[in-house]
Amino acid sequence: MPIEVNGKTLETDEEGYLSNLNDWEPGVADVMSKEDDLELTEDHWEIINFLREYYEEYQIAPAVRVLTKAVGKKLGKEKGNSKYLYELYPYGPGKQACRYAGLPKPTGCV
Amino acid sequence: MAKPDFEIPELKLDTEVPALKEGTMAHSSPFIAKPEHQEPLGFPGELVEDWHDRAIGKMGDLLGKYRGLQVYLDSCVKCGSCTDKCHYFLGTSDPKNMPVGRQDLLRKVYRRYFTFAGKYFPWLVGAEDLTRETLDEWYSYYHQCSQCRRCSVFCPYGIDTAEISMAAREILDDVGMGQKYCNEIIAKVFRIGNNLGLPEPALADTLEGLEEDVLEDDGVDVKYPLDVKGADILLVTPSADFFAEPHVDGLIGYGKVFHEAGLSWTLSSHASEAANFGMFIGSYENMRNVSMRIREAALDLGVKRIVFGECGHAWRVAYSFLNTLAGPFDFLDPKYPVPQHILEVTHDLIQRDAIKLDPSANDDMILTFHDSCNVARATRMGPKPGGQFTIPREVIKASVNRFVDMAPETIHDSTYCCGGGGGLLTDDLMELRVKGAVPRMDALKRVIEEDGVTHMAAICAICKSQFTKVLPYYGMGMDMIVSVHQLVSNAIVLGAKK
Numbered sequence: 001m002p003i004e005v006n007g008k009t010l011e012t013d014e015e016g017y018l019s020n021l022n023d024w025e026p027g028v029a030d031v032m033s034k035e036d037d038l039e040l041t042e043d044h045w046e047i048i049n050f051l052r053e054y055y056e057e058y059q060i061a062p063a064v065r066v067l068t069k070a071v072g073k074k075l076g077k078e079k080g081n082s083k084y085l086y087e088l089y090p091y092g093p094g095k096q097a098c099r100y101a102g103l104p105k106p107t108g109c110v
Numbered sequence: 111m112a113k114p115d116f117e118i119p120e121l122k123l124d125t126e127v128p129a130l131k132e133g134t135m136a137h138s139s140p141f142i143a144k145p146e147h148q149e150p151l152g153f154p155g156e157l158v159e160d161w162h163d164r165a166i167g168k169m170g171d172l173l174g175k176y177r178g179l180q181v182y183l184d185s186c187v188k189c190g191s192c193t194d195k196c197h198y199f200l201g202t203s204d205p206k207n208m209p210v211g212r213q214d215l216l217r218k219v220y221r222r223y224f225t226f227a228g229k230y231f232p233w234l235v236g237a238e239d240l241t242r243e244t245l246d247e248w249y250s251y252y253h254q255c256s257q258c259r260r261c262s263v264f265c266p267y268g269i270d271t272a273e274i275s276m277a278a279r280e281i282l283d284d285v286g287m288g289q290k291y292c293n294e295i296i297a298k299v300f301r302i303g304n305n306l307g308l309p310e311p312a313l314a315d316t317l318e319g320l321e322e323d324v325l326e327d328d329g330v331d332v333k334y335p336l337d338v339k340g341a342d343i344l345l346v347t348p349s350a351d352f353f354a355e356p357h358v359d360g361l362i363g364y365g366k367v368f369h370e371a372g373l374s375w376t377l378s379s380h381a382s383e384a385a386n387f388g389m390f391i392g393s394y395e396n397m398r399n400v401s402m403r404i405r406e407a408a409l410d411l412g413v414k415r416i417v418f419g420e421c422g423h424a425w426r427v428a429y430s431f432l433n434t435l436a437g438p439f440d441f442l443d444p445k446y447p448v449p450q451h452i453l454e455v456t457h458d459l460i461q462r463d464a465i466k467l468d469p470s471a472n473d474d475m476i477l478t479f480h481d482s483c484n485v486a487r488a489t490r491m492g493p494k495p496g497g498q499f500t501i502p503r504e505v506i507k508a509s510v511n512r513f514v515d516m517a518p519e520t521i522h523d524s525t526y527c528c529g530g531g532g533g534l535l536t537d538d539l540m541e542l543r544v545k546g547a548v549p550r551m552d553a554l555k556r557v558i559e560e561d562g563v564t565h566m567a568a569i570c571a572i573c574k575s576q577f578t579k580v581l582p583y584y585g586m587g588m589d590m591i592v593s594v595h596q597l598v599s600n601a602i603v604l605g606a607k608k
Contacts, residue, residue, distance in 0.1 A: 014141050015538070057311075059309055059312070060308050063316050063319075063354070064355050064358070065316075065358050066319055069323070106306060106353065107294060107306060108295060108305030108306045108307075108348075108349055108353070108571075109350040109354075109357075109575050110306065110575055
C-alpha cells in the first residue's frame with residue numbers, strides 16, 4: 001500500500017515498511033505515526049534518529065540492548081530500558097520505530 | 111502491544127475442548143513469498159502455470175523419497191485420539207486444526223492420484239481432485255501447524271502430522287507458493303549468515319557491548335569472542351540471542367559459564383545462526399545448505415567441539431540430522447558428543463562442581479519451565495533417556511531456590527507448543543499465535559494462582575519471542591519469560607574457582 005508524503009507517493013510492503021529505503025524523509029515518520037494515532041514528540045525522534053544513524057553504519061537495526069544502552073547514555077539511566085521504549089512505541093521499538101525510521105523489519109526469531 | 115482485531119480467548123485453569131466451529135480460521139494465511147525470497151532457495155518466483163501437474167509430480171517424488179509420508183497417509187483409521195491434542199484446535203475450535211483434519215487435506219488428494227480406490231471410486235474413499243482452492247486451503251492450514259508433534263505422541267499409529275505439513279509446504283514451495291517469513295529468512299542466511307541479517311561488524315559491535323556490560327555489572331572481564339581460530343569450542347546459537355530480550359541474557363550466561371570453567375570458545379560470523387528454517391519448509395536441500403555453514407565454520411576455525419545455544423528446532427536439526435546433513439565430523443574431538451547442547455555443558459560442570467552457583471541471586475523469582483516442543487519430542491540431552499526433561503530442570507534448580515512444574519499433561523513429552531513454532535512466528539499470523547498459546551497460558555495461569563509463580567524459563571528463541579509478544583494479550587507481563595542461562599548468569603559466582 002503506497003503512502004503520500006509531501007506530495008510524493010512512496011511504495012510500502014504488506015506490513016507498511018518502505019519498499020525503497022532511500023525514499024525516507026522525516027515526513028514518512030509523521031505520516032505513519034498519524035495512521036497509528038501516535039503523536040511524535042522529541043523523545044520519539046531521539047529514537048528514530050539513533051536508529052537511522054546505527055543503520056547507516058551497520059546496515060541493520062540495533063539490538064534491543066544496544067538501543068536501550070544508547071538511550072540510557074543520552075537521555076539518562078532511568079530511560080535506558082525497554083519499558084521506556086515500549087511506552088514510546090507500543091507496537092514494539094524494534095518494529096514500530098524501525099518502520100517510522102524507514103528501516104527494514106527485523107526478521108527471525110525476534 | 112497492537113490492538114487486536116480478534117477476540118482474545120478467556121483463560122481457564124484447565125484447557126477445555128471447545129465445540130467445533132467450522133471455518134473460523136479459514137481466513138488465516140501468511141504473506142506469500144516474493145520472487146526475491148523464493149529464487150535463492152531454488153523455488154519458482156511465483157505460482158507456475160502447470161501448478162497442478164507439478165504439485166502431483168512433487169507429491170509422487172516425496173512419497174518415493176520419504177516412506178514415512180506414505181505410511182502416515184495410508185494408516186489413519188480415524189480413531190479420534192488426536193482430535194483434542196493440538197493447541198491450535200484447542201485455541202481456535204476450527205476442525206481443520208484437528209491433526210486428522212489437517213492431514214486429510216493432503217490425504218484426500220493423495221488418495222485421488224496415488225491409490226487404486228481413489229482413482230476409480232473417489233466418492234467412496236474421500237478422494238478429491240487437486241484444485242486451485244485446494245492449494246489455498248493447504249497454504250492456510252499447513253501454516254496453522256507448528257510441527258510440534260504433540261499429536262503424534264497420542265496417535266496409536268504414531269502418525270506424524272509435522273511430516274505431512276512439511277511435505278505440503280515443500281509442494282507449495284515447488285509450485286511457487288512459498289511463505290514470505292520462512293523463505294525471506296533462509297535467503298538471508300545464505301546472503302549474510304543469519305536469520306536477522308546481522309552483518310559481521312554489527313555482530314562484533316554487539317559482542318563488544320556485552321563485554322562492557324558484564325565488566326560494568328560484575329567487575330569481571332568475560333569475553334564474547336568472534337572468529338577466533340584455534341578455539342576449542344564453536345558456539346552456534348540463534349541470532350535472536352544477539353538481538354532480543356530475554357535471549358541476550360542467556361547469551362551473557364553462556365559466556366560466563368565458559369569463562370568460569372576456563373573453556374576456550376568462539377562464535378562464528380559465518381555460522382552466526384543455529385536456527386535452520388529449512389526444516390520448517392520441509393526442504394532437505396535448504397536444510398543441508400544452512401547446516402553446511404556450521405561445518406565450514408568448524409573446519410575454518412579448527413575447533414574441537416561444537417556446542418549449540420538455546421534454540422529448540424536447531425537442537426532437533428543438530429541432534430537428529432546434523433551428521434547426515436553435514437558430516438562426518440571426524441575432525442572433532444571424539445571425547446565429546448557431536449554436537450553438544452549448552453545445557454549439557456553447564457549441567458556437567460555443575461555435577462563436577464567446576465562452577466559455583468548461588469541460587470539466592472534469583473530469590474526474587476519463582477520459576478516454572480516450558481519444555482520446547484522440538485527439544486522434548488525430537489531430541490535428547492545427556493546419556494539417559496528423558497535427559498531433555500531432567501537436565502534443563504536440574505540446571506534451573508541449581509540456579510534458583512523456588513521451582514514449580516506446570517500440570518503433568520502439559521510438560522515433558524506432552525508439552526504444548528508455545529504457539530509460534532514451525533515458521534509461524536510472524537506478525538501476519540498474530541491471531542493464530544495468540545489463540546494457539548491458550549493451553550500453555552492456561553497451565554501457566556494455574557501455577558501463578560496456586561503456587562505464586564512469577565517467571566517462566568524457556569530454552570528456545572521462538573518460545574521466548576512468542577511468549578514475550580503473547581503474554582500481554584492475556585494481561586501478563588512480557589518480562590515474565592526468561593532464558594535458562596539468564597538464571598545461570600544471575601547465580602554464577604565468578605572467580606569462585608580460580
